[in-house]
Amino acid sequence: MAAISTAALTVRIPPSAAAAQPASGNTDPTGPFVLPPLPYAYDALEPYIDEQTMRIHHDKHHAAYVANLNKAVTGWDGLDDKSIEDLIRSLAGVPENIRTAVRNQGGGHLNHSLFWQMMSPHGGGEPQGDLATALEKKFDSFAGFKSAFTKAASALFGSGWVWLTIGDSKELRLEPTANQDSPLTAGRTPLLGIDLWEHAYYLKHQNRRADYIAAFYHVINWDDVQKRYHDAI
Numbered sequence: 001m002a003a004i005s006t007a008a009l010t011v012r013i014p015p016s017a018a019a020a021q022p023a024s025g026n027t028d029p030t031g032p033f034v035l036p037p038l039p040y041a042y043d044a045l046e047p048y049i050d051e052q053t054m055r056i057h058h059d060k061h062h063a064a065y066v067a068n069l070n071k072a073v074t075g076w077d078g079l080d081d082k083s084i085e086d087l088i089r090s091l092a093g094v095p096e097n098i099r100t101a102v103r104n105q106g107g108g109h110l111n112h113s114l115f116w117q118m119m120s121p122h123g124g125g126e127p128q129g130d131l132a133t134a135l136e137k138k139f140d141s142f143a144g145f146k147s148a149f150t151k152a153a154s155a156l157f158g159s160g161w162v163w164l165t166i167g168d169s170k171e172l173r174l175e176p177t178a179n180q181d182s183p184l185t186a187g188r189t190p191l192l193g194i195d196l197w198e199h200a201y202y203l204k205h206q207n208r209r210a211d212y213i214a215a216f217y218h219v220i221n222w223d224d225v226q227k228r229y230h231d232a233i
């Protein structure tokens with residue numbers, strides 16, 4: 001699977017976001033953020049995630065987060081050399097005038113960029129190696145993880161995400177975030193996430209979120225999750 005390039009996730013913001021100031025120079029509404037290409041065909045996740053949902057989800061919803069984020073940072077001189085991860089991680093340092101926009105639109109850009117990588121047409125099954133061991137340690141078994149993840153995803157009220165995360169203590173945790181908030185803002189690294197906005201499943205599953213959650217397990221890219229786990233430990 002083609003990974004999203006670092007360049008695609010790179011944003012241009014200042015060394016210290018807290019020092020950002022409005023400027024007259026950067027008025028390019030098309031940058032600095034870029035919509036990463038979907039790393040597989042729109043229909044590659046069929047029959048679990050349908051082509052039309054993927055097309056609209058990536059080309060319209062994710063694209064809108066990128067465009068609105070670019071609009072938000074336009075004119076803010078110095079918001080030009082941090083990655084989207086660092087931007088969301090240090091949200092408190094973003095100028096207050098645009099902090100909510102960066103939180104929502106930047107979070108949407110980051111979350112979806114990760115989400116495409118967390119799925120694969122060759123996904124599904126179970127993780128192997130030390131991630132499998134870590135999941136068993138935390139949830140007793142892979143079945144225990146699935147049960148807990150499904151329960152959390154089913155229980156989330158409104159629009160948001162449920163994540164498998166890891167923090168400084170190296171302990172795995174399941175946690176929900178509302179809207180487009182990212183675990184990164186709370187200092188935790190997302191390893192796996194499921195998009196629970198209705199736009200992620202309504203065309204195929206309508207109100208049957210449980211069916212979408214069940215389908216998601218067939219496309220989880222455990223190799224990607226394992227890589228994130230290794231990077232974090």
Ligand SMILES: [Fe+2]
Nearest residue numbers: 061195197200
């Ligand atoms: Fe989404």
